[in-house]
Amino acid sequence: MTILNQLKADLATANQPLLRPLSKTAQTKVVAIGFVEGMVLKKHKAPAPARLFVLEGRVRYSSKTGDLDLGQYDETDIPVGEFHEVTALENALCLLIIGV
Numbered sequence: 520m521t522i523l524n525q526l527k528a529d530l531a532t533a534n535q536p537l538l539r540p541l542s543k544t545a546q547t548k549v550v551a552i553g554f555v556e557g558m559v560l561k562k563h564k565a566p567a568p569a570r571l572f573v574l575e576g577r578v579r580y581s582s583k584t585g586d587l588d589l590g591q592y593d594e595t596d597i598p599v600g601e602f603h604e605v606t607a608l609e610n611a612l613c614l615l616i617i618g619v
Contacts, residue, residue: 526553527612536560536607547618554578554607562604569597569617576611580604 520528526539530553542549552560554576571580572594580587580595582603587595597603605613 523551523612526551529553530555530610533558536605541614547616550615550617552605552613552615554605554611554613556607556609556611558607560605562602564602565597565599565617567618568599569615571595571597571605572614572616574612574614577608578611578613579606579608581606 522539522541526537529537533553533555536558537553539551539553540548541551554560556576571578571589573589573591575591577588577590580589580597580603582601588608589595
């Protein structure tokens with residue numbers, strides 16, 4: 520079973536978003552994030568520039584500049600140091616690339 524398929528299977532019993540590292544180099548890190556509708560990745564600060572991609576489902580990215588609803592194949596940049604949170608509007612699978 521692939522990492523993404525296992526992540527989706529693990530969501531059946533999860534009560535918070537699940538994060539799975541996919542790749543790491545000296546400059547970048549790629550993390551898969553799985554959500555069940557209604558789950559919230561609580562407010563936190565980006566340690567480095569990042570980009571969030573939605574592979575499946577819909578999420579709401581919230582920061583001091585407002586809310587941004589993202590659907591399948593949408594993406595948004597996350598500036599370094601920006602406090603933000605992500606809420607699943609439906610079951611969702613995202614990729615986070617840190618260090619872009």
